[in-house]
Amino acid sequence: MSTKEILTLQFGHYSNFVGTHWWNLQDLSFQYNSSIPSEINHDVLYREGRTNKGEVTFTPRLLLVDLKGSLGSLSEECDLYEPKIDPSKAQINWHNNQVQVQQVGPSHSKNQFQQDLNDPNKCVLEQSYDFEKTTKVWSDFLYSRFHPRTIETIKEYQYCNENTPFDAFPLGSALWKTSQFIDDFSDKIRSYIEECDHFQGFHFLTDCTNAFSGLSSSCLEFIRDEYDRKSVLVLPVIPSYFSDNLISNDNEKSQSLINDSVRVINLALGFNQFNTNSSLFVPLSVGCKGWRQPGPKRVFKNLEYDNKMAYHSSAILAAALDTFTLKHRLKSSAFTLSDLGADLTRSGRKAVAASINMPFPMKENSDLLECLDNYQEPLYHSITPNCDIGSRRLMQHITIRGIKEGQLKKPLDKAQKQRELPAYRANSIQEMMALYLAYTTDATANNVTVVQEALNVKSPFPQIFAKNIGKNGFISDHNRLSETRIDSIPLLAGLHSGSEIGEMLESLHTEARKIKINRFHQFAGGDIDRDDYEECLDNIFTLRENYEDSYLI
Amino acid sequence: MAISLLNPKAEVARAAQALAVNITAAKGISDVMKSNLGPKGTMKMLVSGAGDIKITKDGNVLLHEMQIQHPTASLIARASTAQDDMTGDGTTSTVLVIGELLKQADIYIAEGLHPRILTEGFDKARVKALEVLEKIKIPVEINKEILTDVCKTSLRTKLHQNLADLLTDVCVDAVLAIRQPDKPVDLHMIELMEMQHKTETDTQLVKGLVLDHGSRHPDMPKSLKNCYILTCNVSMEYEKSEVNSGFFYKTAEEREKLVSAEREFIEQRVKKVVELKKSLCNGTDKTFVVINQKGIDPMSLDMLAKEGIIALRRAKRRNMERLALACGGIAMNSFDDLQESHLGRAGHVYEHVLGENKYTFVEDCKVPQSVTILMKGPNKHTLLQIKDAVRDGLRAINNTIEDKAVIPGGGAFEVTANKELLAYKDEIKGKARLGVAAYAEALLVIPKTLAVNSGFDAQDTIVKLQEEARLNPEPIGLDLTSGEPINPKDSGIYDNYVVKKQIMNSCSIIASNLLLVDEIMRAGMSSLKG
Known part of the structure; x- marks a missing residue:
């Protein structure tokens, strides 16, 4: 089966948090010297390369964009291909060596984890690092290594600088028109695609509450022009927490209100563009609400996480992302991104919701049949803001991973009561899940993908699991010892298209409609006037109407 | 207040x-x-x-x-x-x-x-x-001397004198090569290409084009002389044009069958190129090169390689224009009615491999109106420094031409x-x-x-x-x-x-x-x- 390559693009700091976790998860799942070849075709998202010295590299086929000063101790060139040059030894061809050394921005030293990564004598996977305390930017917990062309930093705007906020959609679209993006960045995209034999499309991870919404929208438009027949899966991510929502006085309160409005405008403008130019888009957040403010965090039964910490919330999104994209990354399947689009976006329903069940709540030494038989709650929990996925009239793709076929049901001699259940006749996990979904859903098209490999959650993945989760990710009767690290977990994730998404779009439309765009100079000054905004809102409303009838299937 | x-x-x-x-x-x-x-x-x-x-x-x-x-x-x-x-x-x-x-x-x-x-x-x-x-x-009258003086003055403020003088010659020659009487100079027609090896003083002017990619087929020739150049923007890769939802098909095979006829369509395109090549080159010492802005998939590459054609895919959009200026010919948007007059000519096309990067040189063009400045340096920061300087040098020359003073x-x-x-x-x-x-x-x-x-x-x-x-x-x-x-x-x-x-x-x-x-x-x- 020929590999159908995908190029991943990440726009913005929170996207990069999610992305970093995602690449870490994938890197950790690589099986070197294993007799069982992986089910996953890593060539879809990774590329093989060669350094000038002839060493073979395997790096993500990835381009990421972030603001200047947001990389921490990570070098822009990613010292994989060339060792970093010591500034004191750099040779400079200049009269009498009149060279002034100037430090730009604060110096960042590598944290313990990054130091240990470079130390061949240490194995970081088994260690615990206090990432909750040491993580300031995403590169602090980056395990993967990147190709030198991967990172693009925006010089015009600095990370966490109040004087140059990169907060409004038009700033991003204007930035795309500069030579750095329209010439250099688009050329990097071309270089990656030139290498591919059967290029199928793009994964777009993008922040959508700030100006990255505008930048990625423009980039998407460019891709539609240049690579018209390739699919694009857009994954707008919304952080679960904004520090300016924590207010202590009136002044901050009004500022926070304004920021919230700006974020809603960016979201609306972004969604409008994603709808026009993507194959499908899946908004992701662990906040329940998403618009204006992320709202209370989604509660998952067996997870204990801090939604104020990007390091935690992005890990959950990355786990979902890694799982629901498996279907088009398997060696055994010819399924592609365009098939995914065809399945889920009938009658223009381009917005799609995602869900997760993490870890999949199966007891140790139990089996899937028993687990499902006793299952009371919904099988999946939405991670799309303002959208609770029901069980009626859906088109959905479910991926379950980490449960071995041997864990399907009790063997015949021990089955006892289980034999009376109709599901006992199911001979594979695929079959059993399909059966379960057929019983629990109504007028729904289900598609189940089963992957044997569990999700590898070794360091640097956060330990956010409830105490009763065992080392292998299954629920145990006893609490695990505090020093035990969980290696892997079974996981279920899904993509869903149904009327609930219409409600999500309606709520966004309602929020966005309340805002008077003319009061926000950032937008009016950047060529977005009231008419444009009205049009954008109308488009969102039209998209919402696509979800209205219920004649599906 | x-x-x-x-x-x-x-x-x-x-x-x-x-x-x-x-x-x-x-x-x-x-x-x-x-x-x-x-x-x-x-x-x-x-x-x-x-x-x-x-x-x-x-x-x-x-x-x-x-x-x-x-x-x-x-x-x-x-x-x-x-x-x-x-x-x-x-x-x-x-x-x-x-x-x-x-x-x-x-x-x-x-x-x-x-x-x-x-x-x-x-x-x-x-x-x-x-x-x-x-x-x-x-x-001033625009001549090499005055342009050299201006460019040198500008570059010496940015680089070491030796390097500045070398780059000055490169920049002036580049602009003079693409300059056409009574027309403003389009600096975009000078391609700036970086190659990370050797030293900065190996920077040179290539009177032709250097592309930062090569052929993607092991059997394609690495070097050809006396070439026809076909510049085009025509997809030579097979893609499903219509995708149907998988919920309604039982097997993957069933779906594949529906679209297998489409492969044939792409094959026809490639055959047109092959036929033109055969009619022009077979029996002569002439050779054929295809440079495509769109993709070329392995099956099409294979057909072309069998004919000894070098084929490059996913060329830069701007290189389409540059190629036409450097070699002559027209960038084609379709293969219907393809003729010899649409093709450009180059004396020598060859590939250079550097680590994982491939470069393709299109050289020995008759009257190249688009050229390439090939910048070399041992590391990224040197290359960047040269690139910034070359850009400024070119601007200084162009300013002089426009000011005529x-x-x-x-x-x-x-x-x-x-x-x-x-x-x-x-x-x-x-x-x-x-x-x-x-x-x-x-x-x-x-x-x-x-x-x-x-x-x-x-x-x-x-x-x-x-x-x-x-x-x-x-x-x-x-x-x-x-x-x-x-x-x-x-x-x-x-x-x-x-x-x-x-x-x-x-x-x-x-x-x-x-x-x-x-x-x-x-x-x-x-x-x-x-």
């Missing part, structure tokens, strides 16, 4: 205080840039938080890289980099002159002069300075303008003349800084220059090796007319605006509530 009523939290700096803020910022930023001016200025090595290094003495690059926090400073920085966007040079000078104008103004304002009157003087002085500029500009360099314009302005001052009635005096004095910052950076005493040099300028009707500049006055024409030191003009205009306007600020406030957007 209205704003403090509306928003009591707003931070406000008023009148003298506001001015002080602006002046300090302007001085601050010009102090940072000062040491870089001219061919003897210091090189700066910028080290980022993660230890990445960047080496430059180009003001424009510096301003982009430095993390400027102060709002006034970043305003000056933005104005100065805008200067670079327009003309390709003069960033450092702009910053220095703005800083000096404010510094001079500060003296008068401290004595009680109203900023408004000063700015009136500035404006008069600016008009006069532009007259002087007009007077001393030297109209040059200005004597080495501070000659500033010294002359200073002399004329001081004479002009006496013609002006009222206090505005003080503004003219300040302006005249401020211009001297350029020769002064040049002198200091070359290790000479600023006052000594200025006195010498002014004396010589009084005696000599010709514009007098500074010789940076001896510290003595010279006629820059004799040493071939020329600057761009348009650059100086821009500097004069933008400096006066920005300095005036900053002087007229009497209130700086930092207020949130809270007032939007109202």
Whole structure:
């Protein structure tokens, strides 16, 4: 089966948090010297390369964009291909060596984890690092290594600088028109695609509450022009927490209100563009609400996480992302991104919701049949803001991973009561899940993908699991010892298209409609006037109407 | 004040205080840039938080890289980099002159002069300075010599002399190659290609095109002579045109069958190219190269490779235009009715592999109207430095061609303008003349800084220059090796007319605006509530 390559693009700091976790998860799942070849075709998202010295590299086929000063101790060139040059030894061809050394921005030293990564004598996977305390930017917990062309930093705007906020959609679209993006960045995209034999499309991870919404929208438009027949899966991510929502006085309160409005405008403008130019888009957040403010965090039964910490919330999104994209990354399947689009976006329903069940709540030494038989709650929990996925009239793709076929049901001699259940006749996990979904859903098209490999959650993945989760990710009767690290977990994730998404779009439309765009100079000054905004809102409303009838299937 | 009523939290700096803020910022930023001016200025090595290094003495690059926090400073920085966007040079000078104008103004304002009157003087002085500029500009015939002088003057301020001289030749030859009589030069038709190996002095001009990719088939030839070049924008990869939802098909095979006929369609396209190749090349020593902006999948590559054709996919959009200019022919959007006249010609097409990167050279073109500057260097920061310099060099040459004139360099314009302005001052009635005096004095910052950076005493040099300028009707500049006055024409030191003009205009306007600020406030957007 020929590999159908995908190029991943990440726009913005929170996207990069999610992305970093995602690449870490994938890197950790690589099986070197294993007799069982992986089910996953890593060539879809990774590329093989060669350094000038002839060493073979395997790096993500990835381009990421972030603001200047947001990389921490990570070098822009990613010292994989060339060792970093010591500034004191750099040779400079200049009269009498009149060279002034100037430090730009604060110096960042590598944290313990990054130091240990470079130390061949240490194995970081088994260690615990206090990432909750040491993580300031995403590169602090980056395990993967990147190709030198991967990172693009925006010089015009600095990370966490109040004087140059990169907060409004038009700033991003204007930035795309500069030579750095329209010439250099688009050329990097071309270089990656030139290498591919059967290029199928793009994964777009993008922040959508700030100006990255505008930048990625423009980039998407460019891709539609240049690579018209390739699919694009857009994954707008919304952080679960904004520090300016924590207010202590009136002044901050009004500022926070304004920021919230700006974020809603960016979201609306972004969604409008994603709808026009993507194959499908899946908004992701662990906040329940998403618009204006992320709202209370989604509660998952067996997870204990801090939604104020990007390091935690992005890990959950990355786990979902890694799982629901498996279907088009398997060696055994010819399924592609365009098939995914065809399945889920009938009658223009381009917005799609995602869900997760993490870890999949199966007891140790139990089996899937028993687990499902006793299952009371919904099988999946939405991670799309303002959208609770029901069980009626859906088109959905479910991926379950980490449960071995041997864990399907009790063997015949021990089955006892289980034999009376109709599901006992199911001979594979695929079959059993399909059966379960057929019983629990109504007028729904289900598609189940089963992957044997569990999700590898070794360091640097956060330990956010409830105490009763065992080392292998299954629920145990006893609490695990505090020093035990969980290696892997079974996981279920899904993509869903149904009327609930219409409600999500309606709520966004309602929020966005309340805002008077003319009061926000950032937008009016950047060529977005009231008419444009009205049009954008109308488009969102039209998209919402696509979800209205219920004649599906 | 209205704003403090509306928003009591707003931070406000008023009148003298506001001015002080602006002046300090302007001085601050010009102090940072000062040491870089001219061919003897210091090189700066910028080290980022993660230890990445960047080496430059180009003001424009510096301003982009430095993390400027102060709002006034970043305003000056933005104005100065805008200067670079327009003309390709003069960033450092702009910053220095703005800083000096404010510094001079500060003296008068401290004595009680109203900023408004000063700015009136500035404006008069600016008009006069532009007259002087007009007077001393030297109209030139465009030839290699003058372009070399201008380009050299610009590049020597950015790179070591040896490298600057080498790049000057490369840049001048490149522009002359693509220049067509009576048409503006399109610098985009000079491709800048980087190759990280060897040393910077291996940088060269390729009279043809270098592409940063190669063929993707092991059996394709690595080198061909006497080639036809087919430039096209036609997809040669098979893609399903219509995808149906998988919910309604039982097996993958069933779906594949529906679309298998489409493969045939692409094959037909490739066959058209193969047929043309056969009819033109078979039996002769001619060969065939396909350069496609769209994709070519392995099956199509295979068909082409069997015919000994080199095929490149996903070429840059701009290279389509460049190829047509370099080799002749037309970029094709369809293969219907493909003819020999659509094709370009090149004497030699070959591949060069460097690590994981492949380069394809399209050389020996008859009259290439698009060329490539192939930049080499041992590491990223050297390449970047060369790239910035080459861009500026090309702009300097192009400016000269457009201006059809040059200005004597080495501070000659500033010294002359200073002399004329001081004479002009006496013609002006009222206090505005003080503004003219300040302006005249401020211009001297350029020769002064040049002198200091070359290790000479600023006052000594200025006195010498002014004396010589009084005696000599010709514009007098500074010789940076001896510290003595010279006629820059004799040493071939020329600057761009348009650059100086821009500097004069933008400096006066920005300095005036900053002087007229009497209130700086930092207020949130809270007032939007109202």
